[in-house]
Amino acid sequence: MVQPAWQDPVLLPPESAPVPEYGTGSLADLLPTLVAGQEVPGFEATIPELTPADRNCVFLIDGLGWEQIKAHPDEAPFLHSLLPTSRGGTGRPITSGFPSTTATSLASVGTGLAPGEHGLPGYTVRNPETGALMNQLRWKPWTAPKVWQPHPTVFTLADAAGVRTAQVSAPDFEQTPLTKVALSGGSFLGRLSGEERMDVAAQRLAAGDRSLVYTYYSEVDGQGHRYGVDSDAWRGQLMYVDGLARRLAEQLPPRSALYITADHGMIDIPFDEQSRIDFDEDWELGAGVALLGGEGRARHVYAVPGAEADVLTVWREVLGEQFWVASRDEAVAAGWFGPRIDERVYGRIGDVVAAAHDDVVITASANEPHESLMVGMHGSLTPVEQLVPLLEVRS
Numbered sequence: 001m002v003q004p005a006w007q008d009p010v011l012l013p014p015e016s017a018p019v020p021e022y023g024t025g026s027l028a029d030l031l032p033t034l035v036a037g038q039e040v041p042g043f044e045a046t047i048p049e050l051t052p053a054d055r056n057c058v059f060l061i062d063g064l065g066w067e068q069i070k071a072h073p074d075e076a077p078f079l080h081s082l083l084p085t086s087r088g089g090t091g092r093p094i095t096s097g098f099p100s101t102t103a104t105s106l107a108s109v110g111t112g113l114a115p116g117e118h119g120l121p122g123y124t125v126r127n128p129e130t131g132a133l134m135n136q137l138r139w140k141p142w143t144a145p146k147v148w149q150p151h152p153t154v155f156t157l158a159d160a161a162g163v164r165t166a167q168v169s170a171p172d173f174e175q176t177p178l179t180k181v182a183l184s185g186g187s188f189l190g191r192l193s194g195e196e197r198m199d200v201a202a203q204r205l206a207a208g209d210r211s212l213v214y215t216y217y218s219e220v221d222g223q224g225h226r227y228g229v230d231s232d233a234w235r236g237q238l239m240y241v242d243g244l245a246r247r248l249a250e251q252l253p254p255r256s257a258l259y260i261t262a263d264h265g266m267i268d269i270p271f272d273e274q275s276r277i278d279f280d281e282d283w284e285l286g287a288g289v290a291l292l293g294g295e296g297r298a299r300h301v302y303a304v305p306g307a308e309a310d311v312l313t314v315w316r317e318v319l320g321e322q323f324w325v326a327s328r329d330e331a332v333a334a335g336w337f338g339p340r341i342d343e344r345v346y347g348r349i350g351d352v353v354a355a356a357h358d359d360v361v362i363t364a365s366a367n368e369p370h371e372s373l374m375v376g377m378h379g380s381l382t383p384v385e386q387l388v389p390l391l392e393v394r395s
């Protein structure tokens, strides 16, 4: 007998979530493919469509998803001209990795490894050594960087193989642990303005016969969080960054390729109770939970010992129509964090992992007052968050 819909909610099975294209078309595949083309030993080209140049530059625009570029031809005419629909454009989307968040993605870019191996699998995750939450973006509380992420970066290995390697970013980032574990190797050049970064990146690219330069701009993401991707402030940033990309492209030295990408996309979340579920006010979701990690659209839930199964049951019942709710083993088996999970990383993943399918978030008004008020959010497996550009300009 067919049950009425209200008795038979459609729960989203974890295995139905779109898994990032680890190993063929994710952020972790970008630098390995580029340096494989530069004959750095130990790397394999895993993005088949890509033909690296002798000099390769990666410009990472924080928060600028593939779908957002496609939706804004007027604000981003240069980036739009690189899309495959335009004459001559060869751009394509790649996937960011899970969760689609800055710390995780930057580590995937710099190490060439999926989150299950580099071990930054979220905005905040539990440190199994201390039992406390560790914020991967701000690196709080301080944790020995090389212990937390022991793998060498692609930059370090490329530099050792004679490729002129540089990162051009905000001066403040030079000494941060996240830079150390994800983006170090070769020279770091701190420049305050976007224009200076583009100019210096082009100069560094010309500095070697083989070179690898990374540069970064953050404020598309910043304005998106504050005002949303449907705001004039965000559109203004998009226009600005479009000009930066053009500026860099016009200065490329001979035998160069510029790759424009991003760490994740973004989605605006309405301000109402159905769209913003406040964990700190919800006794049902809080029962048996020791720690809530991750971020609104990609939660790591750490249960009180013994309560893992109950927490999974309740989270699935309450949220399972709007979120993919998985046990740690289910999320790992589904490949959300990549094909392999390093031993030290396993315990950082939540007992329950909840990834948003709809335009909803789990906020935490008391513990995360700032994050809970953001307009634009990201973190989950949906295309608007996962798909990031891989746009190419060659000299």
Ligand SMILES: [Zn+2]
Residues within 6 Å of the ligand: 063, 102, 221, 225, 378
């Ligand atoms: Zn962000």
